[in-house]
Amino acid sequence: xxxxxxxxxxxxxxxxxxxxxxxxxxxxxxxxxxxxxxxxxxxxxxxxxxxxxxxxxxxxxxxxxxxxxxxxxxxxxxxxxxxxxxxxxxxxxxxxxxxxxxxxxxxxxxxxxxxxxxxxxxxxxxxxxxxxxxxxxxxxxxxxxxxxxxxxxxxxxxxxxxxxxxxxxxxx
Numbered sequence: 001x002x003x004x005x006x007x008x009x010x011x012x013x014x015x016x017x018x019x020x021x022x023x024x025x026x027x028x029x030x031x032x033x034x035x036x037x038x039x040x041x042x043x044x045x046x047x048x049x050x051x052x053x054x055x056x057x058x059x060x061x062x063x064x065x066x067x068x069x070x071x072x073x074x075x076x077x078x079x080x081x082x083x084x085x086x087x088x089x090x091x092x093x094x095x096x097x098x099x100x101x102x103x104x105x106x107x108x109x110x111x112x113x114x115x116x117x118x119x120x121x122x123x124x125x126x127x128x129x130x131x132x133x134x135x136x137x138x139x140x141x142x143x144x145x146x147x148x149x150x151x152x153x154x155x156x157x158x159x160x161x162x163x164x165x166x167x168x169x170x171x172x
Contacts, residue, residue: 002042005050006030010086012154025151028140029091030055032074038140059084060171067167068132070094070148072101075140077132077150079161090154093138095146102127106168113159121152122159126168132158
C-alpha cells in the first residue's frame with residue numbers, strides 16, 4: 001500500500017512489496033515535500049496523509065511543457081510533463097551555504113553519460129559547470145558544491161528523460 005500510494009503521487013518508488021532503499025528514498029522525498037523530519041520511516045500518520053492524497057507537488061512553472069524544477073527549500077527534484085503534470089519526484093541535495101546552487105531559469109546545454117573524475121554520474125549540465133547528477137552521497141540537506149545531487153540509482157532514469165534544451169528551474 002505504501003509503495004502504491006507513493007507511486008500514485010509520482011514519487012520514484014518500486015512497487016515490489018518490500019521496503020528497500022528505493023522505498024526509503026521515496027519516503028524521504030515525501031517527508032521533504034510535507035515539511036516533516038527527513039527520515040526513511042513510516043507510521044500511521046504517514047499512511048493517513050497518503051490515503052488523503054497529501055504530498056502532491058505542484059509546478060511553479062506549469063506552462064513550460066517538459067521541464068525540471070528543483071525546490072531548494074524542500075530539497076526535491078521534480079520532472080514535469082506538459083500542463084504541469086508531475087512525472088517523477090526525487091530526493092536531492094543542492095549546494096551548501098558556502099557554495100550555493102545557482103537559482104533561476106536555465107536550460108540543459110550538455111550531457112555526460114557515465115562517471116567523471118569528480119564522481120558525478122550521468123550529468124545534465126544546466127549553467128556554468130552546474131549539473132543534475134547522481135552522486136554517492138546525497139544527504140537530506142543542502143550539502144553539494146552547487147550541483148543538484150540525486151542518488152546514483154535514480155541518475156540513469158533522469159539522464160534518459162532529460163533532453164538537451166529542457167528547462168531547469170531552480171528556486172528557493
